[in-house]
Amino acid sequence: AAREAGVQVRLLQKVERVDCGPKPVVHLANGAQCGGDLVIGADGLHSQARRALNEASQPFFTGQVAWRAIVPNHSKLPAEAQVFMGPGRHLVAYPLRDGSLLNLVAAQERRAWADEGWHLPDDPENMRRAFAGFGGEAHQLLSQVQDCALWGLFRHPVAPHWHRGAVALLGDAAHPTLPFMAQGGNLALEDAWVLGAALQAQPGDIPAALASYQTHRRDRAARVVEAASRNAWKYHLRAPLSWPAHQILKLGGRFAPQKMVAQFDWIYRHDVTQQG
Ligand SMILES: Cc1cc2nc3c(=O)[nH]c(=O)nc-3n(C[C@H](O)[C@H](O)[C@H](O)COP(=O)(O)OP(=O)(O)OC[C@H]3O[C@@H](n4cnc5c(N)ncnc54)[C@H](O)[C@@H]3O)c2cc1C
Incomplete structure (x- = not known):
């Protein structure tokens, strides 16, 4: 008979600290502790999980x-x-x-x-x-x-370490980005898919699955974050560069719109569900 999975959702809990290791422990502000076979730190820009895995970095x-x-x-x-x-x-x-x-x-x-x-x-x-x-x-x-x-x-630098023991980072916790490619939320969803696939592929070996997850995701996330950082100056050009650059953009948009958009295919047409 299929065993029903029990899921307990605890709302309004503030995580104060995460202890890494094969049996990770999450310390809550109310003094309680919880843990499990795997802890995923999807706790955003000011991630406690990132602190547990990495040296403090200066944005x-x-x-x-x-x-x-x-x-x-x-x-x-x-x-x-x-x-x-x-x-x-x-x-x-x-x-x-x-x-x-x-x-x-x-x-x-x-x-x-x-x-x-x-x-x-x-x-x-x-x-x-x-x-x-x-x-x-x-x-x-x-x-x-x-x-x-x-x-x-x-x-913010992309976190050098995304996993240790049975703790992994996901989304902004690992790689906060500037908004100029509209990719922050998307990168988090891609991470989740790849992490899920890695755990399914190696169900008995969580550390190996997490290592595979980082291998598949870190360089790509870093490249997207870098592209978003570079994009701002193109939008903000001043004279004398702005006029010729805007004419090229206008002409490109009119006569070769597909080509203009295709330069970002590696971002917007990337499909993590199709990766091996
Ligand atoms: C104005 C704006 C526009 C954006 N537009 C886009 C867009 O067009 N496309 C796109 O892809 N992305 C966009 N983004 C980026 C996107 O919102 C983020 O990249 C995305 O929300 C990251 O998801 P996440 O789950 O990693 O983190 P978050 O969404 O930040 O979620 C982290 C969660 O962890 C909780 N948390 C944090 N610390 C603790 C703690 N100590 N204890 C307990 N809980 C905690 C927080 O309350 C939060 O619920 C935009 C962002 C902004 C600000």
Whole structure:
């Protein structure tokens, strides 16, 4: 008879520390401990699991901040990402919720440091002021913003070690990325698929499965993170480079749109479910 798997979900638990080893232990803020055959640290940017596996690393401010806002899709922008570029800044808009809303991410270069959290509220006027030179659609979109959050963009090194004993890192805990390729969430999903496949392939040997998982994922994640970091400067070109670069982009978009997009096939057409 099939044995029913029991799953216990404990909400609102704060993890204070993770002890690695063949029988890992997770220490909770309320004093309780839990563990299991395998602990997966999918605990994001400020991961406790990453600390357990790696030396502390120092993130650095990239000199860029981003505002995030949601506005109604009055202009019925299609289900594609729109990028509006200007010197030292760019605005990305893409539809949410069946196209009824638009997500706006507006990045600006600046010297002053800003907090790394996603939820620091800011005055929409600051966002509009930063993009005052933008006209047309971009101006329309920004004029609708009623609430926005400002977040400082930091670079973090990809974690050198993703596993030890029966503890593994996954997602932002292992490789937080700048948003310029829209890949953070996607990388986490890809990790999960590859980790699951590795554990299925070597069910009796968790350390070997985790080693195979890191081998399959680390270089790719590092390459995507690097590509996202490089992409910002292309969007933020200033005169005299901006005019010829934008003409090339316009012409490429008009006459060879497939070729323009194909340069990122290694990211957007990658299918982890088809990997051996
Ligand atoms: C504005 C914005 C736009 C984005 N747009 C995109 C996009 O278009 N495409 C894309 O692919 N990605 C995007 N991302 C990135 C994406 O959101 C992240 O990469 C993704 O959420 C990472 O998933 P994760 O599960 O690794 O970590 P998270 O989503 O950060 O989840 C970590 C979880 O762990 C919990 N946690 C943390 N510490 C503890 C602790 N000590 N104890 C208990 N629980 C803890 C947190 O509460 C959280 O629930 C965007 C991010 C931002 C900020």
